[in-house]
């Protein structure tokens with residue numbers, strides 16, 4: 001038997017379509033400000049994609065490009081000015097920042113109501129306390145894909161493999177919000193394979209290529225692979241290919257449903273960022289969130 005493939009690319013395209021519909025239903029056009037510092041080529045590609053999709057969903061994007069030589073205080077001033085600008089609904093500071101700039105201090109400046117990446121301490125606190133707020137994008141995408149595959153997640157055993165601030169911890173809280181029984185596993189977890197095998201929903205977010213083998217997966221489980229790892233291509237020497245944290249080829253014969261890499265969780269991140277921008281605009285203006293994007 002082969003697992004159902006959870007098509008994150010298609011789901012993300014559908015979500016972007018729903019975001020477009022939601023934007024049309026709003027009294028005014030939401031806007032997303034992206035702050036890009038320095039010349040990191042990967043960051044430039046990410047920002048280009050974010051700007052492209054922002055436009056495609058009918059929202060306005062505002063760019064602030066700064067040289068790697070910018071001082072931390074100047075960067076903080078740019079973020080604060082965006083906070084004060086009523087025409088800006090969402091603020092995203094592309095990470096990593098160049099060496100010498102303290103990303104924690106810069107991120108901390110973002111007003112929580114404009115924190116579309118969900119990375120500030122205030123957003124993390126709202127999530128922990130179960131208060132409404134903007135949730136981190138990748139973990140939100142994981143929950144959406146699991147719900148798409150399984151429906152109601154109530155009572156499911158969910159194992160998150162990884163405890164990072166960016167993915168593991170918020171993912172654990174978001175699955176808890178869905179009434180899952182959540183276990184967070186990490187590098188010091190004992191009997192890791194057994195812990196993973198107890199999962200109805202397994203969410204590896206480790207960054208180790210194909211670490212999770214088929215024997216770690218409970219037959220029929222839903223596997224949401226967050227890992228994105230570049231490994232040398234066997235077919236094309238000198239080139240790289242992307243693999244997840246799960247040994248996909250063997251896992252498909254045991255899992256009930258599984259996300260591929262690429263084309264699984266990855267595309268959900270930007271789609272959730274766009275959704276967060278609409279949510280932020282609604283929050284700031286007291287607008288009702290359009291039903292089409294309201295639930296997870």
Ligand code: NDP
Nearest residue numbers: 138162163164167186187205206207226227228265266269
């Ligand atoms: P981090 O490196 O910050 O965290 C990795 C986590 O994995 C840590 O909690 C670590 O445990 C745990 N870990 C490492 N080795 C082991 C091991 N041998 N056994 C068990 N646990 C282990 O990574 P991120 O959370 O930022 O990212 C994880 C992966 O997700 C990466 O591949 C990244 O590229 C990908 N990613 C994908 C995104 C997407 O859009 N799809 C977005 C963000 C990330 P400990 O805390 O004990 O050290």
